[in-house]
Amino acid sequence: MAVVSDSIRRARPLLGTFVEIEVVGATRSVTDVAIDAAFDAIDEVHRLMSFHEPHSDVSRLNQDACIRPTRVDPWTFQVLETATELYRLTDRVFDVTIAPALQAMGLLPRLRGDPVLSRNARFADAIELLPGNMVRFRSAGVTIDLGGIAKGFAVDRAVDVLCGLGIATGMVNAGGDLRVFGEPRMIHLRDPRDPGRSLCRIDVVDDALASTALRFDLIDGVRSGHSAVIEPSTHRPAGSIDGVTVRAPSCMIADALTKVVMISASDSGGLLEHYKASALLIGTDGDLQITSDWHHAVHLAA
Incomplete structure (x- = not known):
């Protein structure tokens, strides 16, 4: 008979913080597989959306999208869709094109020459989301950072993986951004x-x-x-x-x-x-x- 665990908790350094995953009430074998898969989903979000990783979707967009439409992973496109919606609903308060200001303040590394995008430029005019998960920047000065939204997206994807593998109760906590399901x-x-x-x-x-x-x-x-x-x-x-x-x-x-x-x-x-x-x-x-x-x-x- 498989032994059901009261609670299993594991942590890894990911997303610039420690990510903790806790699963309650599942067998050890099921729990181990589910937690590993959930960590893999979080690592994939980091790989796709990190400002610092040179081959991430974000880095490729910042390098190429002002030259030609650039295809991104469906997850990255989904986050950009939500960012666009938030930008419009918040009257420009939530703005992933804030990256040049963060670079100027030393909060993000400067990866190329000084950005030329005006602080008054409209997000909708700067970034175009196209069919087929294609993205185009309308100005050479556009630089995006998804750090204000991607960590939460990663937590959601981890929870989706856990639930999809039959985990009924648990929590994913990424440095204070967390989601609880079940109990x-x-x-x-x-x-x-x-x-x-x-x-x-x-x-x-x-x-x-x-x-x-x-x-x-x-x-x-x-x-x-x-x-x-x-x-x-x-x-x-x-x-x-x-x-x-x-x-x-x-x-x-x-x-x-x-x-x-x-x-x-x-x-x-x-x-x-x-x-x-x-x-x-x-x-x-x-x-x-x-x-x-x-x-x-x-x-x-x-």
């Missing part, structure tokens, strides 16, 4: 100013969570916050709030919406409703704002 899970949210302190506990049931926060460093005895989320219209770091956590049906959407809410804060209500998502905002004074549809699932720390 409910309690997730602890930590204070970005004091990572040793829990702000609240969040009930998660067949949903995804993603978080973005300022990074706080101690400089001359004073804590200083720094954001890697860049406001596209100004090319300056977002800083109106200290952090945000978004709950959504998919981790790709949750991952992307954290950047939008980090920039737009309380003006994001309509967008959250559109994607059936909820948000928790951490103010600069430490106060929490929770969307009204999510209060029942968030339990503040004592």
